Amino acid sequence: xxxxxxxxxxxxxxxxxxxxxxxxxxxxxxxxxxxxxxxxxxxxxxxxxxxxxxxxxxxxxxxxxxxxxxxxxxxxxxxxxxxxxxxxxxxxxxxxxxxxxxxxxxxxxxxxxxxxxxxxxxxxxxxxxxxxxxxxxxxxxxxxxxxxxxxxxxxxxxx
Amino acid sequence: xxxxxxxxxxxxxxxxxxxxxxxxxxxxxxxxxxxxxxxxxxxxxxxxxxxxxxxxxxxxxxxxxxxxxxxxxxxxxxxxxxxxxxxxxxxxxxxxxxxxxxxxxxxxxxxxxxxxxxxxxxxxxxxxxxxxxxxxxxxxxxxxxxxxxxxxxxxxxxxxxxxxxxxxxxxxxxxxxxxxxxxxxxxxxxxxxxxxxxx
Numbered sequence: 001x002x003x004x005x006x007x008x009x010x011x012x013x014x015x016x017x018x019x020x021x022x023x024x025x026x027x028x029x030x031x032x033x034x035x036x037x038x039x040x041x042x043x044x045x046x047x048x049x050x051x052x053x054x055x056x057x058x059x060x061x062x063x064x065x066x067x068x069x070x071x072x073x074x075x076x077x078x079x080x081x082x083x084x085x086x087x088x089x090x091x092x093x094x095x096x097x098x099x100x101x102x103x104x105x106x107x108x109x110x111x112x113x114x115x116x117x118x119x120x121x122x123x124x125x126x127x128x129x130x131x132x133x134x135x136x137x138x139x140x141x142x143x144x145x146x147x148x149x150x151x152x153x154x155x156x157x158x159x
Numbered sequence: 160x161x162x163x164x165x166x167x168x169x170x171x172x173x174x175x176x177x178x179x180x181x182x183x184x185x186x187x188x189x190x191x192x193x194x195x196x197x198x199x200x201x202x203x204x205x206x207x208x209x210x211x212x213x214x215x216x217x218x219x220x221x222x223x224x225x226x227x228x229x230x231x232x233x234x235x236x237x238x239x240x241x242x243x244x245x246x247x248x249x250x251x252x253x254x255x256x257x258x259x260x261x262x263x264x265x266x267x268x269x270x271x272x273x274x275x276x277x278x279x280x281x282x283x284x285x286x287x288x289x290x291x292x293x294x295x296x297x298x299x300x301x302x303x304x305x306x307x308x309x310x311x312x313x314x315x316x317x318x319x320x321x322x323x324x325x326x327x328x329x330x331x332x333x334x335x336x337x338x339x340x341x342x343x344x345x346x347x348x349x350x351x352x353x354x355x356x357x358x
Contacts, residue, residue, distance in 0.1 A: 126291035
């Protein structure tokens with residue numbers, strides 16, 4: 001009985017922690033589907049990882065611009081390239097603590113040589129890297145960005 | 160092209176003049192300082208048939224994940240004429256973990272069997288066109304020169320060495336040793352950006 005109770009407590013805790021900050025896992029097919037997204041939305045896909053210093057440094061800029069654009073048809077997704085083995089002990093705690101404002105997913109897409117070119121043919125694979133796209137065009141940038149750079153890029157692409 | 164220029168304007172990226180190597184290009188030799196303080200040039204390797212040049216560093220988790228595999232490559236191929244030459248391209252002002260002193264420590268701790276060179280001016284890194292760590296260039300000696308034969312990742316699974324299906328560098332070097340055609344000459348991989356010196 002006692003055991004069952006602990007189990008329930010554990011489950012409830014689990015549900016709550018998951019709900020606090022959900023981090024979906026994207027397979028290659030999910031990435032492909034998402035990259036095909038259309039409609040009058042501007043998508044911002046930022047490729048990052050908890051261990052990537054310049055990635056962490058640009059997060060405040062993204063946070064600021066995202067909050068300025070609240071209500072607008074702009075969707076920011078922060079696609080983590082942290083190792084699968086680091087999900088529980090590194091990625092999830094980092095996201096809960098620092099990225100409660102963000103939509104974060106973890107990429108589990110297999111051989112990078114197969115999916116990197118899907119994001120952009122010019123991408124060498126270094127992170128940070130960010131893809132902006134809308135019906136007005138697409139811009140891919142393989143370096144850390146300032147809030148001004150993010151704002152201006154969005155301005156040229158916003159539908 | 161116009162879009163590209165607009166992008167440059169938008170992002171304010173200043174592109175350094177960079178001759179990025181492609182497979183088939185002639186590769187330049189270099190003279191870079193090793194962790195033992197001596198200068199290393201490829202021309203000093205009289206017996207070598209070629210080289211496995213790896214741009215790598217201390218701090219990057221992707222480099223660390225490949226550390227044992229880089230050691231294994233040297234163990235397997237140095238005796239067959241393709242030694243590993245590791246080059247740290249990063250500016251230690253931006254990434255203190257990649258300082259020359261820390262390079263020395265790392266080479267000792269992990270018993271590097273290959274030179275671990277520092278590209279202080281980042282000239283060789285730019286000339287080769289390395290963009291991340293780790294980033295591999297397999298070179299073959301042809302006459303008195305060197306030709307780029309493979310550019311890219313070590314293999315297709317950074318996180319799990321047991322899950323590797325395509326050991327790209329091994330296959331490339333095996334093909335060179337057997338004088339066969341390299342089937343996959345370039346690959347892309349996730350890695351840490353090179354920490355360029357601020358102008």
